[in-house]
Amino acid sequence: MFPLCSLPVSNVAHERAESPKPLLQDIDLAGPISNEQRSLPVASQPASITYRQNTFSIPLVSLALRPSTLTALIRSGYSSTGDVMSSCWKGTSAEEENNGEVGYTRCEKDGGGIENSSSNNANYEHFAQDLGCSSSQAADYAHEIDDALVSVGLPMISARTEIKGIGETDSTNEHGTGSDDSGTAPNRCIFPATAASILLSTSNSRCSIGGNGHNQTANTRHIVSFSQSIDSLLGGGFALSELTEIVGLPGVGKTQLAMQLCVDARLPANYGGVEGCSVVIDAEGSWSGAAGGDRLWSMADAMVEHVKTSAERKRMLKKEAMHANTSEDGMNLQFPSWLTPEAVLDGIHIFRVHDETSQTCTLYNLPKFLLDLELKGTPAKILVIDSMAFHYRVASSAPAASTGNDKRKSNSLSTTHNLTRMAAFLTELASQFDIAVVAMNHLTTRIEKDDTNNQGGMKMVPALGESWAHSISSRLMIDHHRHFESTSPTTIAHMDYELILAKGEYINLSAR
Amino acid sequence: MAAGTNSGNDRLISHLPLRVFVKLISGPRSTVSPIDPASLRDRILSKLSSEAAAAAAAADGGGGGISTIRDILNIPPTALPRILDPCLTYAECNRLLSRIHRECAAEPLSASEVARRARSSSTGGVGKVPTGLPTLDGCLRGGIPVGSVAELVGRAGVGKTHLTQQLVVSAATAGGGAIYVDAERRLSLPRLREIALERTRASGPDPSRAGDSAQRVLENVTIHRPLATSELLDVLDRLGEEIILRNSEARKEAETDDRDPARRLPVRLVVIDSIAAPVRRDFEIGSSSYAAAHRASAIFQIARRLKRLAHDHRLAVVVVNQVGSGHDSSKRDYQRNRTLDIDDDGEFTASLGTAWQYCATTRVVLEHEDDPHRLQGGPRGDGGSIRVATLTKSLVSKRTRLTFALTQQGLREVSPARDCPDP
Numbered sequence: 050m051f052p053l054c055s056l057p058v059s060n061v062a063h064e065r066a067e068s069p070k071p072l073l074q075d076i077d078l079a080g081p082i083s084n085e086q087r088s089l090p091v092a093s094q095p096a097s098i099t100y101r102q103n104t105f106s107i108p109l110v111s112l113a114l115r116p117s118t119l120t121a122l123i124r125s126g127y128s129s130t131g132d133v134m135s136s137c138w139k140g141t142s143a144e145e146e147n148n149g150e151v152g153y154t155r156c157e158k159d160g161g162g163i164e165n166s167s168s169n170n171a172n173y174e175h176f177a178q179d180l181g182c183s184s185s186q187a188a189d190y191a192h193e194i195d196d197a198l199v200s201v202g203l204p205m206i207s208a209r210t211e212i213k214g215i216g217e218t219d220s221t222n223e224h225g226t227g228s229d230d231s232g233t234a235p236n237r238c239i240f241p242a243t244a245a246s247i248l249l250s251t252s253n254s255r256c257s258i259g260g261n262g263h264n265q266t267a268n269t270r271h272i273v274s275f276s277q278s279i280d281s282l283l284g285g286g287f288a289l290s291e292l293t294e295i296v297g298l299p300g301v302g303k304t305q306l307a308m309q310l311c312v313d314a315r316l317p318a319n320y321g322g323v324e325g326c327s328v329v330i331d332a333e334g335s336w337s338g339a340a341g342g343d344r345l346w347s348m349a350d351a352m353v354e355h356v357k358t359s360a361e362r363k364r365m366l367k368k369e370a371m372h373a374n375t376s377e378d379g380m381n382l383q384f385p386s387w388l389t390p391e392a393v394l395d396g397i398h399i400f401r402v403h404d405e406t407s408q409t410c411t412l413y414n415l416p417k418f419l420l421d422l423e424l425k426g427t428p429a430k431i432l433v434i435d436s437m438a439f440h441y442r443v444a445s446s447a448p449a450a451s452t453g454n455d456k457r458k459s460n461s462l463s464t465t466h467n468l469t470r471m472a473a474f475l476t477e478l479a480s481q482f483d484i485a486v487v488a489m490n491h492l493t494t495r496i497e498k499d500d501t502n503n504q505g506g507m508k509m510v511p512a513l514g515e516s517w518a519h520s521i522s523s524r525l526m527i528d529h530h531r532h533f534e535s536t537s538p539t540t541i542a543h544m545d546y547e548l549i550l551a552k553g554e555y556i557n558l559s560a561r
Numbered sequence: 562m563a564a565g566t567n568s569g570n571d572r573l574i575s576h577l578p579l580r581v582f583v584k585l586i587s588g589p590r591s592t593v594s595p596i597d598p599a600s601l602r603d604r605i606l607s608k609l610s611s612e613a614a615a616a617a618a619a620a621d622g623g624g625g626g627i628s629t630i631r632d633i634l635n636i637p638p639t640a641l642p643r644i645l646d647p648c649l650t651y652a653e654c655n656r657l658l659s660r661i662h663r664e665c666a667a668e669p670l671s672a673s674e675v676a677r678r679a680r681s682s683s684t685g686g687v688g689k690v691p692t693g694l695p696t697l698d699g700c701l702r703g704g705i706p707v708g709s710v711a712e713l714v715g716r717a718g719v720g721k722t723h724l725t726q727q728l729v730v731s732a733a734t735a736g737g738g739a740i741y742v743d744a745e746r747r748l749s750l751p752r753l754r755e756i757a758l759e760r761t762r763a764s765g766p767d768p769s770r771a772g773d774s775a776q777r778v779l780e781n782v783t784i785h786r787p788l789a790t791s792e793l794l795d796v797l798d799r800l801g802e803e804i805i806l807r808n809s810e811a812r813k814e815a816e817t818d819d820r821d822p823a824r825r826l827p828v829r830l831v832v833i834d835s836i837a838a839p840v841r842r843d844f845e846i847g848s849s850s851y852a853a854a855h856r857a858s859a860i861f862q863i864a865r866r867l868k869r870l871a872h873d874h875r876l877a878v879v880v881v882n883q884v885g886s887g888h889d890s891s892k893r894d895y896q897r898n899r900t901l902d903i904d905d906d907g908e909f910t911a912s913l914g915t916a917w918q919y920c921a922t923t924r925v926v927l928e929h930e931d932d933p934h935r936l937q938g939g940p941r942g943d944g945g946s947i948r949v950a951t952l953t954k955s956l957v958s959k960r961t962r963l964t965f966a967l968t969q970q971g972l973r974e975v976s977p978a979r980d981c982p983d984p
Contacts (some may be wrong), residue, residue, distance in 0.1 A: 098943050113651035199864035299601045299918035300954035335922050338708030339688050340956040342679025345672050402867050406631045410665035443861040463635040
C-alpha cells in the first residue's frame with residue numbers, strides 16, 4: 050500500500066514472532082520535539098501535544114478500512130488522516146493540557162480505552178458533529194483508523210495507548226503468527242519501536258537452545274540426499290530458504306527421495322547435516338500407512354549405521370595418525386549418542402491431510418508450529434509436501450453439483466487462485482524460517498495433435514500450471530530410463546532403473 | 562458428495578466452535594453491541610450467505626453464498642472484509658481466517674509413532690495382508706500394507722479376482738474381516754468358499770476344523786454390488802459406518818471362544834472389484850477433453866474416499882483395475898499402458914491412466930507370460946498356463962517378478978524367486 054511501509058524481509062527470520070514493524074528512524078515525525086525530549090520517559094513530557102499534531106498525513110483511501118467507514122468519512126469531507134486528526138483535537142488542547150498527566154499515567158498502566166471513555170469521547174465530539182453520527186460511533190471510526198495505522202506501523206492519531214490484539218495480526222501477510230488468545234495486550238507507548246529494540250527482543254526469543262552445532266548449522270545451507278548425482282545437479286543438495294519441486298511419473302521414486310531427505314535432515318552438524326526436524330504434509334497417504342512406516346524405519350536405521358561406521362573409520366584414522374595420543378574426547382565428539390533410529394524418526398512430524406481445505410489450513414497454520422519447534426530447541430529444517438498436486442487436481446476436476454461446465458471451470462479457477470497464494474506463502478515461509486521447502490508434483494498429459502493424429506502427440510508436463518512453476522527455485526524431474534525400440538522393453542527398462550538406484554549412493558540400499 | 566461425509570471441504574462454517582469467535586473484535590466498539598460470540602457468529606454467517614457473498618462468488622461462478630469452509634477459503638482475503646463490512650475490520654477478518662486455519666488444521670504424528678504402528682500387530686492384529694505368493698510377501702515385508710491403497714492390474718481372465726478372494730481368506734486367517742465391493746458381479750461365492758476350505762486345510766494348524774475356519778471367513782465378508790459410479794460413491798460413503806459398527810461388535814466379542822465360527826472380526830480389508838467397470842459404464846469413452854476430465858474427476862473422488870478409509874480405519878484397500886482388451890502390452894511402454902479404456906489410440910487414455918496411477922501406493926501387475934513356448938493349453942483342469950506377477954510400484958521394494966499358476970487353492974507360486982531380499 051505505501052512505499053514507506055515496505056517491510057524488510059530478512060533471511061534470518063528475525064521478525065516473524067510479532068507483527069513486523071518497519072524501521073521508522075528515518076522519518077522525522079515530530080518537528081518540534083528535540084531528540085533530547087524524545088528520549089525522556091514518557092510520563093514527564095507535557096509538550097507532546099505538538100507531537101500529535103504533526104504534519105504527517107496520509108490519505109484515507111490507502112488504509113485498510115471497512116467500506117462503510119470509508120464511505121462515511123469521505124462523504125463528510127475527510128480525505129486524509131490529517132483532517133481527522135485536526136477535527137479530533139480541535140478545541141480540546143486546553144483540556145489536554147490539564148489531562149496531560151493523567152493521559153500519560155494511563156499510558157503506563159494496563160488501562161484500556163474503556164475507562165477513558167469519558168475523556169476520549171470528549172475528543173471526538175466535534176468529529177461526531179461533523180460526521181453527523183453519535184460520538185461513540187465517531188470514536189469507533191477513530192479507533193479503526195488507529196488500528197489501520199498501527200498495523201502498518203505508523204503512529205496513531207489519538208492518545209489511546211493500547212489496542213487489544215495489536216501484536217496479533219499482520220495485515221500484510223496471509224497468516225497471523227502471534228498468539229491470538231492471550232487477552233492481555235502489550236503495553237504500548239506513543240513512540241514507535243526502534244530497530245534496536247526489535248532486534249533485541251526477537252533475538253532473545255529466537256535464541257535456540259539446540260545443539261552445539263549451531264554455528265555450523267548456519268553454514269550448512271543444503272540438505273544432502275546422499276546421492277552424489279542428485280546433489281551435484283542441485284548444487285550441493287536441497288537448499289534451505291528455497292522452494293524446490295520434485296516431479297515425475299508415478300512410481301519413479303519421489304516419495305522415496307523425500308523420505309531420504311527427511312532422514313538426512315536429522316544428520317548431525319559435524320557430519321555435514323543441518324540437524325533439524327522435518328515436517329511432512331502427507332496428502333496421498335504414502336507416509337502414514339504401514340509401508341511408509343516400514344520404509345522410514347529402515348532408512349533411519351541405515352543412516353544411523355552409516356554415521357556409526359564413518360565415526361569408527363574416522364577414529365581409526367585418527368588413531369593411526371597420532372599414534373600414542375589416544376584421543377578419547379575426539380571419539381566422543383564424533384558420534385553423538387542421541388542418534389538412534391527412534392530419535393531420528395521422532396523428529397519427523399507427519400500431518401495427514403485428506404482434502405484441499407485441510408491441506409490449506411494446515412499449511413497456513415504451520416508458522417505457529419514451526420515457531421513452537423524452534424522455541425523447543427529443535428528447529429525444523431525441511432518441509433515436504435507430498436504431494437502438492439493431488440488435492441488440487443481433485444479439487445479442480447471436481448464435478449459440478451448443479452451447473453455442469455461452469456462450476457467446473459470455476460473450480461479450477463478458484464483452485465488456481467488458491468495455488469498462487471499458497472506458492473507465495475510457501476516462498477515466504479521458506480525464507481522466514483530458513484527451511485527447505487520441497488513439494489512433489491505430478492505429471493499430466495498435454496495433448497498435441499499432429500497431422501497423423503497418432504501416438505507421438507502426447508507430452509507429459511508438470512501439473513499445477515505456470516504460475517506455480519515460476520514460484521519454485523528449482524525443479525527436479527525424475528524419469529525412468531526407458532528404451533522404446535527394444536524388443537522386450539520390460540526387462541531393459543526396469544533393469545536400468547535398478548542399476549541407477551543400485552549405483553546411486555542411496556544410503557538406504559544397505560538396508561535392503 | 563453425500564451430505565454425510567465429514568470431509569473438511571464440506572464442513573460448514575456454522576459448525577465451527579465458538580472459540581473461533583471469542584474475542585475476535587479488538588478494542589471497544591460501542592456500535593457493535595453484542596460482542597457475545599454466538600451472536601457475532603450469527604451475524605457473520607448471515608453476512609456470508611447474503612448478497613455480497615453471492616457477488617464475490619459470482620466471480621468464481623458459484624452460487625448461493627458462502628456456507629462451507631472451503632468457500633470461505635476460496636475468497637481472496639482482501640475480498641472478505643468487503644463482504645463482512647460493518648461487522649469486522651480488516652485486521653479482524655484476518656484474525657478470523659487465521660483462527661479458521663488453526664481450527665481445521667491437521668494434527669501431527671511423529672514418524673516413530675507411524676513406524677511403531679506399522680510394526681506392531683497389537684491393534685486388531687493385521688499389519689499386512691499376505692497374498693499367499695511367498696516372493697511377493699517377502700518383498701512387501703509381509704503382504705499388502707495396511708493404511709494405503711494397492712492396485713491389481715491385469716487383462717481379463719488373468720486371475721485378479723482369484724487373487725482378491727485369496728486376500729480375503731488370508732485376511733480372515735490373520736484375524737481380520739473383509740468388505741467386498743463387487744462392481745463387476747463377478748464374485749463367485751462357491752469359489753470363495755472353496756478357496757477358503759483349500760487354503761485353511763493346507764495351511765491351518767488343525768485341518769479337521771477347516772470347515773469352521775472357512776465358515777468364519779464367509780461370516781466376516783460383506784458384499785456390496787453397486788452398478789453405477791454414483792452408487793459406488795454412495796457405498797464408499799457408507800462404508801465408514803459399517804466398519805465402525807463391525808469393529809465395535811468385534812471388540813465386544815473379543816473375549817469369547819476363539820474357535821467360534823461366527824465370531825466377528827474387525828475389518829481389515831476392502832476390495833474394490835473393479836474400479837474400471839463403473840467408470841467405463843457411466844462415462845463416455847470419448848476422446849474429448851471434457852469426457853476425460855469428467856472421468857478423471859470421478860476417479861479422483863473415488864481415490865480420495867478410498868485413501869481416507871484406508872487411513873482412518875487402518876485397512877488395506879485393494880483395487881482391481883482392467884486393461885483394455887484390444888491391446889498389446891509388449892509393444893507399448895511398460896509403465897503407461899495400464900489404462901482403463903478400450904480404445905487407446907493414445908489421446909486421452911494415458912492421461913487418465915497416469916492420474917489414477919498416482920493414487921495407488923502399491924501396484925501388482927498380472928499377466929500371461931507372452932512366451933508362446935511355455936503356453937500349455939488345456940489338459941490341466943485348472944486351466945493353468947503360467948502367469949507372471951510383477952510388483953511395479955512399492956515403497957519398500959524394488960520391482961520384482963514371479964511366476965504363478967492358478968490352482969484349486971487359488972494362486973500358487975511356481976518357480977523360485979528371481980530376486981528379492983529376505984523380509
